[in-house]
Structures are given as structure tokens and as C-alpha cells.
Amino acid sequence: MSTETAVHGPVGTDGADIRKTAMWAFLGSECLFFGSFIATFLLYSDETNGGPGTELFDIPFTSVSSFVLLMSSLTMVLAHNAYEREDGRQMRIWLMATALLGTVFLGGQVFEFTTFYAEGLRMDISPFGSAFFVLTGFHGAHVAIGVIMLTSMVIMSRRGNLHAHRGMNVELVGLYWHFVDIVWIVIFTVVYLLQV
Amino acid sequence: MIALFLGIVTAVEIAIAYIPDLNRTLLTVGLIGLGILKFSVVVGWFMHLRFENKTMNRLFAIGLVLALSLFFVVLATFSGILAS
Amino acid sequence: MATLTPEATELEEPEEHGAEGGGLWSWITTVDHKRIGLMYGGTAMLFFLIGGIEALFIRLQLAVPDATVLTEAQYNQLFTMHGTTMVFLVIMPLAAAFGNYLLPLMIGARDVAFPRMNAMSFWVFLFGGIFLSSSFFLGGFPDGGWFGYAPLSTQSEMIRMDFWALGLLILGIASLAGAINFTTTIFTMRAPGMSMFKMPVFVWMQLVVAFLLLFSLPVITVALFEVLFDRNFGTLFFDPAAGGDPILYQHLFWLFGHPEVYILILPSMGIVSEVLPVFSRKPLFGYQFVVFAGAAIALLGFGVWSHHMFTSGLGPVAESAFSLTTMFIAVPTGIKIFNWIGTTWGGKISLKTPMLFSLGFIAMFTIGGLSGVTHAVVPADTQQTDTYYVVAHFHYVLFGGAMFGIFAGIYYWWPKISGRYLSEPLGKWHFWLMLIGFNLTFAPQHWLGLQGMARRTAVYPPDIGLETLNMVSTIGAFTIAVSMLPFLYAMLVNSRTGAPAPADAWDGRTLEWSISSPPPHHNFHDVPTVEAIDDFWHQKYGEDDEGRAVRVKTFPEPSRYTDKYIHLPSPSYYPIMLAGGLVLMAYGFIFAPLGIPLFVIGALILFGGAFGWAQEDPDHPMGDHDDHHAEPDDGSEPDETAEEAAGDEVEDPTAALADGVVADGGDDA
Amino acid sequence: MRLIPLALLILLVASACSDNLPRSTLNPVGENAETIDNLFRLTLAIAAVFFVGVNAAVLYVAIRYRARKGDDREPKQIHGNDTLEITWTVIPALILAAIAVPTVQTVFELAEEPADALQVEVIGHQWWWEYRYPELGVVTANEMWIPTDQPVFLSMTTDDEDVIHSFWIPNLNGKRDVVPGRVNTLTISAPEPGVYLGQCAEFCGLSHARMRMTVHAAEPADFDAWVTDQLAPGNVDEDSEGWGLFLDKGCSACHAIGGTEAAGGGLNPGPDLTHVGSRTTFAGGSYQLTTENLKAWLRNPSELKAMEPDANRGMPNLGLTEDEIDTLVAFLQDLK
Structure with a gap:
């Protein structure tokens, strides 16, 4: 296999990158996954069953964590650029930064969940609570998986199992990471901003 | 550059959400519009979809379109627009 | 062109890297699409046996009114598992079996895009099926129906519905990974020159099915998660007392459930579209129309789900809208039927077993399609839904349609798989017994339903005119069971002693017939270059002035072996490890809190499998390959180096790209 | 073939048209x-x-x-x-x-809802049907009476804890699901007097098969007579042994008898028994109301009809002696 095909990943007979095609198919599928959860949430946004509702949302706080996640997309782009330059050290730094920002976002989510629970919004109190926690929880799980992927990539790179020119991995994880980010853009707009 | 742009858009969004007494429809349209803008920027540039081939574009587009239709049909059915 | 069927060589030993010997371990670690396809098929056939026995018990119970063969509780379990088994453990995996075995052969590739993910799909499917069926020994089968409507499925007494929901989630992972794999394979690994509109129709239908899976599976995943959370974590998605709406579950379920119907039938439509031309010695009539009709069915299939809910109180506007979309899905279906008849019209028909099953498919599927139109008429549907009329309808579609198509495919491709023909007399016995038994079983059910026999009822009263036809139906069911005997005999005995089949067993049209039977491990010595639809046929035959076929070339029998060095992906045990970990987690979840240690062990195995997978070099002798990162959670991460052999053959990738039309037409239709 | x-x-087709089927x-x-x-x-x-x-x-x-054989020519x-x-x-x-x-x-x-319809509320229970006539004050179970001169407009729902059922009298109209948390409607009319049978058509758990119902269509005069009967208090002799057993064995915890201390205010989880003796069937419409069947029922209800009494769905086994059963059956059959 030539270096050229390595940089761009294995290509099929029609010139398309095989693994990226698969990744996009997966992300297309994920749209429906989150779409269904968001549809559930929209349906239940008023079903508070006498419990607390959207008034608990702390928009400034969530805005900050949204911004953190948005910035992690930027660091992901920088990591990807470093890979294209075959600069392993830079790549690891930016991957770590991305993972860190993702962790900060998760921390924010944990804080938010704890606060809501303390204030009486639980997932077993109303369909609104169920839909909110399960939707944002599944998004959080996606972020967590992304963080694990980023971290393992750093580890593999350190151990020499991930060379800079084999950047298809970085690109694939990047696609996944950006996708998780745009899902949050939708959730932040639809679940938080539009409901206040 | 793009990151800066995204940051500004987010700031505008939050500002809009806090404008007191803003017309509800205007708010909805504005926020959804800005959301779509951010969405397209990330997908198009960060994820390079703008530069990928048609197959990948369409794979993702179908998912997106179907997810959006899902919103509308399910919500329309439940909200009584279709139920009359 | 000349590369299609290379001259036979005298080599005795397979030279390609990654070739597998026999032995259990080689099957466990295999990443060869052909072996995985066979394992899919074999497993699905075992489940077909189980599902069939369940059906026979159901028919025994219903043979006479107020029967006591089964208790209500047992009956509810059996019909739940009969439906779940036949849909998720028989027809879907059988379609996956054909897809696995044939896709690479038909598009001229050496494997699927992600061989190890392919192996993982199989193991997840196998373990998921065992998990679901093992509920029988762990308190009893699930008993909330294959559709698991909330809030019945969330009632705490329906404890076994956890098995059902988790089992379906696991099987969903297998299907989703398979769908991503097939999509990618078809889009990126076609032989040079094979543009989208030169692909065999079977490949097209598999692509459409993969799209349907991609975009419908996540929806049922969400529905199942919501049920699981309601059952185990106190969420209130479907609790009316708290404001939850059970109708939401129905929307989510059928948003998957209706595309699922096409997921089940389209592969068989692809199979008969391959069989009919070969046994009529004519090309498929209206290739583009058949392809477009398949895509149109899929697209419309996403807009008709609520016709399963016509009695749930949607309101007249929604009912009318879904009635219209449902009616119009009959148009592309009709186009297909007419084109199949057009294919045989004026042909030179040889009524071999595959052809008999294909013609049977057209006849039986048409009946199912027409009763489907009567469901589209909402008022009529309010009388028919949840009665035996519907049971009859979907058995005409899924048994008379999907299963007849699958049997056609088995008889058609068996010579390719085993190098031996299945016995024609046995095949004919199988076909005629099955056709008679099938119609005896299900035709009367139309009338039973119209005479007021509701579905899913363990007993029915005497004296309301249901006795005779139920008895007929039960006799029919046992006739179907008997019809399986010649088939099983043929499969078990003919595969070893049947008449030897040449490579081109039926004078076929598609690429798989250009290679030896059984195919070499690497499929193609040289990756073929394609110039036309049914390229292999056009190499053998030209047309004279009248448009009749004339043989222009005969190929020598191809060898199984090549003198070339062809590298193939190495075997791997990580896929089975990952699948095993996943299912251990599911058992742990079911038996929580006691099962939590099991859950943790399963999670560790899964993570270990994923990490090992990521570090493993898929084909080390070539050395210079990507490492990759496995994704433990969804199994759909495209994380492995594809088999690049096909890529080496690219001569002009851009040319192929230019007409690389996408299957769906979704965004501009 | x-x-x-x-x-x-x-x-x-020939066989289906030959006889008059009550559920077709x-x-x-x-x-x-x-x-x-x-x-x-x-x-x-x-x-x-x-x-x-x-x-x-x-x-x-x-x-x-x-x-x-012998035709070597290939087709066009x-x-x-x-x-x-x-x-x-x-x-x-x-x-x-x-x-x-x-x-x-x-x-x-x-x-469309017909203008002059008789209103009936249908409530689905696991596994029997409850009917309420809000304009007439009648409450009954499993057997619905309707007049032949008037369409009947059904408003149907279930308790929040219940599951989805489907109301279906094939002779009279298509089915309509009965969904917890929603009210679905259906119009039926029967210009001919007669008995029309039905069956719950949405799988609703263990005893779905035995959730049946009967519609009695009666001439207006007969219907009015039925209403008058139904409005009368239960035929209870408060000194009788049967009534004593009814209270002692806890029957009144689930079943109401109108006009007595067991009237229950309509909150009872079991069918109203005020006029049970006048019905033709019981146990979700799946058994004829005969002395023998009632006795078998009281011996062990789950023997006749699979139920989940522990989950408050269906009648528990009260552990009655044969004498008690005889007394109670006689008491019930007198509730005309």
C-alpha cells in the first residue's frame, strides 16, 4: 500500500474513501437516533406531571458548557491538521485538549444533573424529566465514548501504534466528535433556548 | 476564524433568548435559523463534508431529512394539526 | 474483459495469504464473507426450525375451539416468539446470508469492505438469538407480542419483556453493522466499470435494504430504550397517569416496523430478479424500472407507518393521508410484478426448482400485495386489522413472498456454494408440498378474519363458524412441515453426493458464475472489468439480426487456485470476543443486581476485544497498514482496514465516480 | 396448482355467505x-x-x-x-x-358524531368491559344494550394503569382502540333487534382471548324496560345468608351492588353486579351464566379464565366451601 493511499485511507474502486463512507453512513443513522429522542422530548416538553419544568434551565451555565464543546471541535480540527502535517507531538497535544474539553463538558453535565435532582427534576417524576435526562444522557454517553476514543488514540500514538501518517483514525474520530458537537447544537437550541 | 464565528453566533443566540417580550415566532425562527447556520458550518468545514463526494453527502443528508420529517410528522400528528 | 475467466492453472495448493483450513477454530476466527454467509444461513435455518415448531404448536391449539393444548400464558409466549423469531432470527439473517455470500461475488470484489466487522455482525446475531431464545429456560419466553406495545410491555408482570427488548437491541447492533458494511461495500468496492446501473438487481435490492436498516433501526432502538428505561429505571415515557402517551411508542415502533416489512421482502425480490432471467434465457425486463421501483418502495415505505395504527384514533385527516401513501406504494410493487412477468414472456422457460419457487413467489406475493391494498382502505382496515385476515396477508407477503424467494435463492446458488446440484425431484416435491400446504394454511385465514377471528387469541368460541377453516389451516401447517423434509434431505445428502455442478451451473448472467464452484477463497484471480449489465452473459452471447441470443464464446472451467499472491485479511478472534462480551452484559443486566458482576465482566471482555481489535494488524504480512480504533459501544465504528485488493485494480477511479449514482434519490425525489 | x-x-365465499354468523x-x-x-x-x-x-x-x-425438446432457438x-x-x-x-x-x-x-345519538362510555379493563350510560345512569358490564331506533355514540377509554384494548363488534362497525389517557369514539347502530358478539381486538395480556362482549339490540320499548330494570336497586335481602357471605368474603371490595351499602360509588375494580342475574354471560363474556358455570367460577376463577389476581387483574380464589358457593351462586342469580 502506498503512502498516498495511507494518508487518504483505503479507497474503493470509485475513488471514495471506504472508511469515511462507512462513517458517514453511521452518522446518517445517528441522526435518526437523536431525532427520535428529540421528537420524544418535544412531545413531552409540557408534560411535567406537576413537577418542575424548563424554568430550572440555567441558560448562562449551559451556554458556557455548549461553548466548551464547540471549542473542542476547533481543537479537533487542529489535531487533524497536525496529523496532516505528520506532526505526532502536536497531534497528541490537540487530541488531549479535545478530550479535556469534552471532559469539562461532561463535568458540566454532571453538575447540571445533580442540581436538577436536588431541585426535584428527576427522570422518574414526569415524562418531561424522562425525556430530558434520557436525551441529554445519551448525548453525554456519546461524548464519553468520544473521550475514550481520543484518549486511546493518544495512548496508541505514544506506543507507536498510531503513526501520524496513518491519520484516517484521527479523521474518523474527528468526524464522530464533530457530529456529537452538532447534535449538541441542535439540543441546545431545541431543548434549552426554545423552551425557556 | 470559523471558531470565532461560531462563538459569536452562540452569543447572539443567547442574547436573542434573553430579549424580553420578543415575539415567540420571531424567537423560534431566529434561534432555529442560527442553529442551522452553526450546524452547516461545522458539518461543511470542520467535517469537510463540503469537500467530500456525493455518496457521503447523500448518506448524511438522507438521515438528516428523515429525522426532520420525523419531527414534523410526529409532532403534527400529536399536536392535532393532522388529527383535526 | 479477458480477465474475467482466466485459464485454468495446474496449481494444487492455495497460495493466497489468509487462506483458511478446516477446523472449528478457523470458522470461529474467519473473516471470509463466504463462510460468514454460510454461518448466517445455517444459524437462520436452525431458528427457522424453532420458529416453525412454535407455529405448529400455535396451529395445534387453534385446530379446535376452546382447546387446551396450551395455556393462555404459553400461547402468548409462543406467538410472541414465533413472530420475533421469524422476523429477526430467520428472514433478516437469511437475507444477510445471501448478501454476505453473494455481494462481493456479484460486484467482483474479494471481500466486503470490513471483513472483521462482518464477522462481528454474525457473532452478535448468533449470541443475540441465543440470548433471546434462552429466556425459555430462564422463566419463559417473552409474552408481550413481537411488537411489544407499551404500556402492556412495561407492566411489571411482563418481566420477560426485558429479554425481548434487550435481545432486539443486540440484534439491532448486528443489523446496523451489517447495513453499514453492505452500504460501503456496494458504494466503494464494485469492480472497475460496474457503475451503479450496471449492478445486478440483487445488489441494488441489498443496497436499498441496507439504507432502510440504516435509517429505521435507530428509531426502534430509541423505542426499545424507552421501554427498557420505563421498566427498569422508573422513567415515565409511556405512563398515561403521568402524561406519557402510549401512542408515541406505536409511532416509533412502526416507523421502524414498516420499513422492516420491505427489509424482509426486498432481498427476495432481488433474488427472483436474478433467477427469472436465467431460467427464461432473457434479460430482466425493464431493469431501470425494477431498480427505481425498489428505491421508490423504500422511500414511500418511510411514509406509511401509521397504517398500522388506523384504529388507534389518529383522526380522519391523518388516516386519509396515510391511506393515500399506502395505496400508492402498490404502484411500484405492481411495476415489479409486471416486469417479472414481462421477463418470462416470450422466453424459453425451464421449470427447474429455483424457477418454480420464483413463479410461486410472483403468484403468492401478488395475493399478499392485493390484500394489502384492502388494508389501505381505512374503513375496511378497521374490520381487518388485528384479525386473521391480516395474519393471512402478511404470511402471503413474508412466507409466500420472502421465504419462497429465499428457497428459490437456495436452490439457485447451492451449486455455486457446494459445487453440486440439489436434487430436482426432491426440489419439486418440496415446492409443490409447500405451495399446497402454504395455501391450505393461510388462504382460509382470510375468511377466518373476516368472520371475526381476532389475532393473538388463545381460544375462540364454538358456534360462530370458525371450526372448519381452522382445522383446514392446521392441516395445512403440518403439510408445510412435511414439505421441509425433502428439502432437509436434499441439503444434508445432496451437498455431498449430488450431481457435480460446473462453475457456470445454469448458464448464468452475473459475475459469480464466472468463477469456480465452490469459489476460491479470494473469489477472483483477477478482478474483472465490467462493461455491461449482466456482463458475464454478454461475453458468452451476442444477438443475431432478429435479436435472438447467439453464443459467441465458451469459457474453460476456471480453477480454484491461482499462481498469484493475493493477500486477504487475517483471521481474528476479536469479533467473537466483542460479541460475547456484549451478550454477557445483557445477561448481567437482566439478572441485576445479582448479575452486576457478570455485567462488569462482559464489559471488560467487550472493551478488551475492542482494544485488541484496534491494535491488531488486519493483514500483517503486508505490514504497512493502518491501525485503527474500535468503538466498543455501538459496534458500528468503521474501524478496520478494508481489503485493498480491489483498490489496486483501479484504473480510472474518476470515471467510475462520475456515474456513481446514489441508490436513494432521497434528497431530490 | x-x-x-x-x-x-x-x-x-360460498360457505361464508351461507349462514348468519354472529361475529362476522x-x-x-x-x-x-x-x-x-x-x-x-x-x-x-x-x-x-x-x-x-x-x-x-x-x-x-x-x-x-x-x-x-428439439427447439434450439434462443428467445429474443x-x-x-x-x-x-x-x-x-x-x-x-x-x-x-x-x-x-x-x-x-x-x-x-x-x-362524524350523529346528532341524536345515545351516549355510552366504554371502559376497557384487563379483561372485561364496563359500560356507562351517563344520560340514563346505568352501569353494566360485558353486555351492552342498545335501542334499535337510535345510533349509539361510544366514548371509549381505560384506567391509567390499564393497557390498550380494542372495541370490536364486527357486525356493527370496525374496531377502535381503547387507549389509556385518550378518549376514542365510535358510532354503532343496529336497526334490527338481535345479539351481536364482539372480541377485544388489541392484545392486552394474559387473558386477551377471553375479553369478549355482547351487544343486545332491542326494540325501543324493550330497551326502555331494560333501562328501568337496571336503574332499580339490587334485589338484596339484607338478612339473607348470601348477602352476609358477599360482605364477609370481601366481594364488595371489588364488586358494587347498587342501592346497598356495597354501592361502591363506581370505583370498584370488578364488574358491577347489581343486575348480574339478568345477564347471559360472565367472565369477560366468555361463559354462559349458568348455575354450573358460576359454581365452577367461584371454586377457582383462574381455572376458567387465566388471570393475575395478585396484580389486581382478575378475581382471586376466595377458598370457598361448596356450601358457601351454593349460597353465593343463588344470591347472585337472584340479582336480576
Whole structure:
């Protein structure tokens, strides 16, 4: 296999990158996954069953964590650029930064969940609570998986199992990471901003 | 550059959400519009979809379109627009 | 062109890297699409046996009114598992079996895009099926129906519905990974020159099915998660007392459930579209129309789900809208039927077993399609839904349609798989017994339903005119069971002693017939270059002035072996490890809190499998390959180096790209 | 071979039309059921044309174009025909459009609430039916009485803890789901007096098969007489042994008897027994109300009908002696 095909990943007979095609198919599928959860949430946004509702949302706080996640997309782009330059050290730094920002976002989510629970919004109190926690929880799980992927990539790179020119991995994880980010853009707009 | 742009858009969004007494429809349209803008920027540039081939574009587009239709049909059915 | 069927060589030993010997371990670690396809098929056939026995018990119970063969509780379990088994453990995996075995052969590739993910799909499917069926020994089968409507499925007494929901989630992972794999394979690994509109129709239908899976599976995943959370974590998605709406579950379920119907039938439509031309010695009539009709069915299939809910109180506007979309899905279906008849019209028909099953498919599927139109008429549907009329309808579609198509495919491709023909007399016995038994079983059910026999009822009263036809139906069911005997005999005995089949067993049209039977491990010595639809046929035959076929070339029998060095992906045990970990987690979840240690062990195995997978070099002798990162959670991460052999053959990738039309037409239709 | 379904079809149509079946959609009574039946028969007739056409074509092809010995000529390689394709796309589309028009019309027609309808509230329970006549004050179970001179408008729901059922009297109208948290409606009418049978049509758990119902359509005078009877308090002698047992054994915890201290205010989880002796069936309409059946029921209810009494769904085994059973059965049968 030539270096050229390595940089761009294995290509099929029609010139398309095989693994990226698969990744996009997966992300297309994920749209429906989150779409269904968001549809559930929209349906239940008023079903508070006498419990607390959207008034608990702390928009400034969530805005900050949204911004953190948005910035992690930027660091992901920088990591990807470093890979294209075959600069392993830079790549690891930016991957770590991305993972860190993702962790900060998760921390924010944990804080938010704890606060809501303390204030009486639980997932077993109303369909609104169920839909909110399960939707944002599944998004959080996606972020967590992304963080694990980023971290393992750093580890593999350190151990020499991930060379800079084999950047298809970085690109694939990047696609996944950006996708998780745009899902949050939708959730932040639809679940938080539009409901206040 | 793009990151800066995204940051500004987010700031505008939050500002809009806090404008007191803003017309509800205007708010909805504005926020959804800005959301779509951010969405397209990330997908198009960060994820390079703008530069990928048609197959990948369409794979993702179908998912997106179907997810959006899902919103509308399910919500329309439940909200009584279709139920009359 | 000349590369299609290379001259036979005298080599005795397979030279390609990654070739597998026999032995259990080689099957466990295999990443060869052909072996995985066979394992899919074999497993699905075992489940077909189980599902069939369940059906026979159901028919025994219903043979006479107020029967006591089964208790209500047992009956509810059996019909739940009969439906779940036949849909998720028989027809879907059988379609996956054909897809696995044939896709690479038909598009001229050496494997699927992600061989190890392919192996993982199989193991997840196998373990998921065992998990679901093992509920029988762990308190009893699930008993909330294959559709698991909330809030019945969330009632705490329906404890076994956890098995059902988790089992379906696991099987969903297998299907989703398979769908991503097939999509990618078809889009990126076609032989040079094979543009989208030169692909065999079977490949097209598999692509459409993969799209349907991609975009419908996540929806049922969400529905199942919501049920699981309601059952185990106190969420209130479907609790009316708290404001939850059970109708939401129905929307989510059928948003998957209706595309699922096409997921089940389209592969068989692809199979008969391959069989009919070969046994009529004519090309498929209206290739583009058949392809477009398949895509149109899929697209419309996403807009008709609520016709399963016509009695749930949607309101007249929604009912009318879904009635219209449902009616119009009959148009592309009709186009297909007419084109199949057009294919045989004026042909030179040889009524071999595959052809008999294909013609049977057209006849039986048409009946199912027409009763489907009567469901589209909402008022009529309010009388028919949840009665035996519907049971009859979907058995005409899924048994008379999907299963007849699958049997056609088995008889058609068996010579390719085993190098031996299945016995024609046995095949004919199988076909005629099955056709008679099938119609005896299900035709009367139309009338039973119209005479007021509701579905899913363990007993029915005497004296309301249901006795005779139920008895007929039960006799029919046992006739179907008997019809399986010649088939099983043929499969078990003919595969070893049947008449030897040449490579081109039926004078076929598609690429798989250009290679030896059984195919070499690497499929193609040289990756073929394609110039036309049914390229292999056009190499053998030209047309004279009248448009009749004339043989222009005969190929020598191809060898199984090549003198070339062809590298193939190495075997791997990580896929089975990952699948095993996943299912251990599911058992742990079911038996929580006691099962939590099991859950943790399963999670560790899964993570270990994923990490090992990521570090493993898929084909080390070539050395210079990507490492990759496995994704433990969804199994759909495209994380492995594809088999690049096909890529080496690219001569002009851009040319192929230019007409690389996408299957769906979704965004501009 | 393909004549088999056809032969069956003829045979079955003949048998289906021969007798008057009390639970058949093919013998519609009343306007709505007849409308549906006509629409179905129209669709079926059109479908039959296609059925015969396609199957005849398959049969014809299999015979006419079968490869014959000695014929070495290959067939003409026909790849398609656009005119034909357009024809068999457009014609079915037009036919379907023609079916769609009356379909949509009928859908809206059936959804209308008739002006002068008798109102009945239907409540589905696992696994029996409760009927309330809000204008008349009548509450009854499993057997619904309706007058022949008036359409009946059903408003149907279930308790929040219950599951989805489906109300279906095939002779009178199509089915309609009964969904917790929602109220669905259905109009039935029976111009002819008679007994029409039904069956819950949505799988609702263990005893779904034995969740049946009966509709008695009666001449207006008979219906009024029935209403008068139903409004009377239960025929209870408060000194009787039966009444004592009814209270002692806890029957009144689930079952109401109007006009007594066991009136229950309509909150009871079991069927109202005020006039149980006047009904023809019991146990979700799946057993004839005879002395023998009632005795068997009281010996062990779950023997006759699978239930989940521990989950508050269905009647528990009260552990009665034979003497107690005899007394209670006599008491119940006197509740006319």
C-alpha cells in the first residue's frame, strides 16, 4: 500500500474513501437516533406531571458548557491538521485538549444533573424529566465514548501504534466528535433556548 | 476564524433568548435559523463534508431529512394539526 | 474483459495469504464473507426450525375451539416468539446470508469492505438469538407480542419483556453493522466499470435494504430504550397517569416496523430478479424500472407507518393521508410484478426448482400485495386489522413472498456454494408440498378474519363458524412441515453426493458464475472489468439480426487456485470476543443486581476485544497498514482496514465516480 | 396448482355467505358496517381482477413458453418497453386514485358524531368491559344494550394503569382502540333487534382471548324496560345468608351492588353486579351464566379464565366451601 493511499485511507474502486463512507453512513443513522429522542422530548416538553419544568434551565451555565464543546471541535480540527502535517507531538497535544474539553463538558453535565435532582427534576417524576435526562444522557454517553476514543488514540500514538501518517483514525474520530458537537447544537437550541 | 464565528453566533443566540417580550415566532425562527447556520458550518468545514463526494453527502443528508420529517410528522400528528 | 475467466492453472495448493483450513477454530476466527454467509444461513435455518415448531404448536391449539393444548400464558409466549423469531432470527439473517455470500461475488470484489466487522455482525446475531431464545429456560419466553406495545410491555408482570427488548437491541447492533458494511461495500468496492446501473438487481435490492436498516433501526432502538428505561429505571415515557402517551411508542415502533416489512421482502425480490432471467434465457425486463421501483418502495415505505395504527384514533385527516401513501406504494410493487412477468414472456422457460419457487413467489406475493391494498382502505382496515385476515396477508407477503424467494435463492446458488446440484425431484416435491400446504394454511385465514377471528387469541368460541377453516389451516401447517423434509434431505445428502455442478451451473448472467464452484477463497484471480449489465452473459452471447441470443464464446472451467499472491485479511478472534462480551452484559443486566458482576465482566471482555481489535494488524504480512480504533459501544465504528485488493485494480477511479449514482434519490425525489 | 387458491376462494365465499354468523364482518348490520362492507367489496372486486390477471399470466407463461425438446432457438432478447412501463404505472395509479376517493369520503363520514345519538362510555379493563350510560345512569358490564331506533355514540377509554384494548363488534362497525389517557369514539347502530358478539381486538395480556362482549339490540320499548330494570336497586335481602357471605368474603371490595351499602360509588375494580342475574354471560363474556358455570367460577376463577389476581387483574380464589358457593351462586342469580 502506498503512502498516498495511507494518508487518504483505503479507497474503493470509485475513488471514495471506504472508511469515511462507512462513517458517514453511521452518522446518517445517528441522526435518526437523536431525532427520535428529540421528537420524544418535544412531545413531552409540557408534560411535567406537576413537577418542575424548563424554568430550572440555567441558560448562562449551559451556554458556557455548549461553548466548551464547540471549542473542542476547533481543537479537533487542529489535531487533524497536525496529523496532516505528520506532526505526532502536536497531534497528541490537540487530541488531549479535545478530550479535556469534552471532559469539562461532561463535568458540566454532571453538575447540571445533580442540581436538577436536588431541585426535584428527576427522570422518574414526569415524562418531561424522562425525556430530558434520557436525551441529554445519551448525548453525554456519546461524548464519553468520544473521550475514550481520543484518549486511546493518544495512548496508541505514544506506543507507536498510531503513526501520524496513518491519520484516517484521527479523521474518523474527528468526524464522530464533530457530529456529537452538532447534535449538541441542535439540543441546545431545541431543548434549552426554545423552551425557556 | 470559523471558531470565532461560531462563538459569536452562540452569543447572539443567547442574547436573542434573553430579549424580553420578543415575539415567540420571531424567537423560534431566529434561534432555529442560527442553529442551522452553526450546524452547516461545522458539518461543511470542520467535517469537510463540503469537500467530500456525493455518496457521503447523500448518506448524511438522507438521515438528516428523515429525522426532520420525523419531527414534523410526529409532532403534527400529536399536536392535532393532522388529527383535526 | 479477458480477465474475467482466466485459464485454468495446474496449481494444487492455495497460495493466497489468509487462506483458511478446516477446523472449528478457523470458522470461529474467519473473516471470509463466504463462510460468514454460510454461518448466517445455517444459524437462520436452525431458528427457522424453532420458529416453525412454535407455529405448529400455535396451529395445534387453534385446530379446535376452546382447546387446551396450551395455556393462555404459553400461547402468548409462543406467538410472541414465533413472530420475533421469524422476523429477526430467520428472514433478516437469511437475507444477510445471501448478501454476505453473494455481494462481493456479484460486484467482483474479494471481500466486503470490513471483513472483521462482518464477522462481528454474525457473532452478535448468533449470541443475540441465543440470548433471546434462552429466556425459555430462564422463566419463559417473552409474552408481550413481537411488537411489544407499551404500556402492556412495561407492566411489571411482563418481566420477560426485558429479554425481548434487550435481545432486539443486540440484534439491532448486528443489523446496523451489517447495513453499514453492505452500504460501503456496494458504494466503494464494485469492480472497475460496474457503475451503479450496471449492478445486478440483487445488489441494488441489498443496497436499498441496507439504507432502510440504516435509517429505521435507530428509531426502534430509541423505542426499545424507552421501554427498557420505563421498566427498569422508573422513567415515565409511556405512563398515561403521568402524561406519557402510549401512542408515541406505536409511532416509533412502526416507523421502524414498516420499513422492516420491505427489509424482509426486498432481498427476495432481488433474488427472483436474478433467477427469472436465467431460467427464461432473457434479460430482466425493464431493469431501470425494477431498480427505481425498489428505491421508490423504500422511500414511500418511510411514509406509511401509521397504517398500522388506523384504529388507534389518529383522526380522519391523518388516516386519509396515510391511506393515500399506502395505496400508492402498490404502484411500484405492481411495476415489479409486471416486469417479472414481462421477463418470462416470450422466453424459453425451464421449470427447474429455483424457477418454480420464483413463479410461486410472483403468484403468492401478488395475493399478499392485493390484500394489502384492502388494508389501505381505512374503513375496511378497521374490520381487518388485528384479525386473521391480516395474519393471512402478511404470511402471503413474508412466507409466500420472502421465504419462497429465499428457497428459490437456495436452490439457485447451492451449486455455486457446494459445487453440486440439489436434487430436482426432491426440489419439486418440496415446492409443490409447500405451495399446497402454504395455501391450505393461510388462504382460509382470510375468511377466518373476516368472520371475526381476532389475532393473538388463545381460544375462540364454538358456534360462530370458525371450526372448519381452522382445522383446514392446521392441516395445512403440518403439510408445510412435511414439505421441509425433502428439502432437509436434499441439503444434508445432496451437498455431498449430488450431481457435480460446473462453475457456470445454469448458464448464468452475473459475475459469480464466472468463477469456480465452490469459489476460491479470494473469489477472483483477477478482478474483472465490467462493461455491461449482466456482463458475464454478454461475453458468452451476442444477438443475431432478429435479436435472438447467439453464443459467441465458451469459457474453460476456471480453477480454484491461482499462481498469484493475493493477500486477504487475517483471521481474528476479536469479533467473537466483542460479541460475547456484549451478550454477557445483557445477561448481567437482566439478572441485576445479582448479575452486576457478570455485567462488569462482559464489559471488560467487550472493551478488551475492542482494544485488541484496534491494535491488531488486519493483514500483517503486508505490514504497512493502518491501525485503527474500535468503538466498543455501538459496534458500528468503521474501524478496520478494508481489503485493498480491489483498490489496486483501479484504473480510472474518476470515471467510475462520475456515474456513481446514489441508490436513494432521497434528497431530490 | 395456482387453481388451488382460486378453488378455495370459491368454496369459502360460498360457505361464508351461507349462514348468519354472529361475529362476522361479512353480515353487516347498521349503516356504518354496511358502508364499510360495500367499500371492502368494491376493493376486493378490483383486487380480484388483478389476482386473476397476474396468476393467469404466470400460468400462461409457464405453459406457453416452456422450453421444448428439439427447439434450439434462443428467445429474443427484449430489454424493456417504455410504453408498457408507463401503462402499467399509470393505470394502477388511476385505479388506486379511484379507490382513494370513496375511502377518504368514508373516513370522514364515519368520524362524524350523529346528532341524536345515545351516549355510552366504554371502559376497557384487563379483561372485561364496563359500560356507562351517563344520560340514563346505568352501569353494566360485558353486555351492552342498545335501542334499535337510535345510533349509539361510544366514548371509549381505560384506567391509567390499564393497557390498550380494542372495541370490536364486527357486525356493527370496525374496531377502535381503547387507549389509556385518550378518549376514542365510535358510532354503532343496529336497526334490527338481535345479539351481536364482539372480541377485544388489541392484545392486552394474559387473558386477551377471553375479553369478549355482547351487544343486545332491542326494540325501543324493550330497551326502555331494560333501562328501568337496571336503574332499580339490587334485589338484596339484607338478612339473607348470601348477602352476609358477599360482605364477609370481601366481594364488595371489588364488586358494587347498587342501592346497598356495597354501592361502591363506581370505583370498584370488578364488574358491577347489581343486575348480574339478568345477564347471559360472565367472565369477560366468555361463559354462559349458568348455575354450573358460576359454581365452577367461584371454586377457582383462574381455572376458567387465566388471570393475575395478585396484580389486581382478575378475581382471586376466595377458598370457598361448596356450601358457601351454593349460597353465593343463588344470591347472585337472584340479582336480576
